[in-house]
Amino acid sequence: MIDITRRLYEGHPVWPGDTPFTLEPVSKIADGNSVNVSKLTTTTHLGTHLDAPYHYVEDGGKLESVPLSVFIGPCQVVDARGQQALDVPFLRSLELRAERVLFYTGQPDEWRDFPREFTHVLPAAVDYLAERGVRLFGTDCPSVDPLTSKDLPGHKAFARNGIFIVEGLALEAVRPGEYELIVLPLRLEGADASPVRAILR
Ligand SMILES: N[C@@H](CC(=O)c1ccccc1NC=O)C(=O)O
Ligand SMILES: [Zn+2]
Numbered sequence: 228m229i230d231i232t233r234r235l236y237e238g239h240p241v242w243p244g245d246t247p248f249t250l251e252p253v254s255k256i257a258d259g260n261s262v263n264v265s266k267l268t269t270t271t272h273l274g275t276h277l278d279a280p281y282h283y284v285e286d287g288g289k290l291e292s293v294p295l296s297v298f299i300g301p302c303q304v305v306d307a308r309g310q311q312a313l314d315v316p317f318l319r320s321l322e323l324r325a326e327r328v329l330f331y332t333g334q335p336d337e338w339r340d341f342p343r344e345f346t347h348v349l350p351a352a353v354d355y356l357a358e359r360g361v362r363l364f365g366t367d368c369p370s371v372d373p374l375t376s377k378d379l380p381g382h383k384a385f386a387r388n389g390i391f392i393v394e395g396l397a398l399e400a401v402r403p404g405e406y407e408l409i410v411l412p413l414r415l416e417g418a419d420a421s422p423v424r425a426i427l428r
C-alpha cells in the first residue's frame with residue numbers, strides 16, 4: 228500500500244487568504260484532565276482533498292451527492308512532469324486505460340510554501356478525458372486552474388463532464404502505472420469539499 232495523502236501538521240500551507248490549519252489541545256491529561264482532546268480548525272480545501280461541484284458551481288452537487296463508487300477502483304498514475312498545462316496533445320500521447328487517472332506533475336510531497344506556479348488543465352483536455360471514460364481526475368497540484376484564475380474554466384469543464392477532482396495528492400514516490408485507488412472523503416453534510424485519505428494498492 229502506498230499512502231498518497233499529504234501529511235497534515237500545524238501550519239500546513241493553505242490557499243492564500245484561506246483559513247489556516249490548526250490542531251490544538253483543549254484538554255490535556257498532563258494538566259490533570261481525564262482525557263486528551265483537541266480542536267481542529269481547517270479549510271475544506273486542505274492538503275489532499277476532494278472538490279464537490281458546489282465549490283465552483285452555485286447549483287452544483289454538494290459533498291453528499293458524490294458517489295463513493297468513483298473513489299474506489301482501478302486507477303492509472305501518469306508522469307506529467309514538465310507540462311505547463313495538461314492539453315489534448317499530451318493526453319493523446321498517453322495510453323489511458325482506467326476510469327481514474329492521477330497526474331504527477333513534479334510537486335513535492337511536502338510544501339514549504341503554498342505553490343504559486345503549477346500545472347493547470349485546459350477545458351479541451353477535460354472533454355478529451357470524458358470521451359475516454361474518465362470519472363476521477365487526480366493531481367498533485369493544489370488546483371486544476373491557475374492560482375490567479377477567477378472564472379475557473381478547468382473546474383467548470385470537469386463539472387460539465389461529471390468528472391470529480393482530487394487535488395493535492397502526494398505522488399513523488401509513486402511509479403507511473405496501474406493500481407487500485409481508494410479515496411475516502413469525510414461525510415460532511417452540505418460541504419463544498421473535504422480532506423481525504425488517499426491510498427494506492
Ligand atoms: N479552487 C481551489 C481553491 C480556491 O479557489 C480557493 C480556496 C480558498 C479560498 C479561496 C479560493 N479561491 C478564490 O478565488 C481548490 O479547488 O482547492
Ligand atoms: Zn479544492
Ligand SMILES: [Zn+2]
Nearest residue numbers: 278370371394
Ligand atoms: Zn479545485
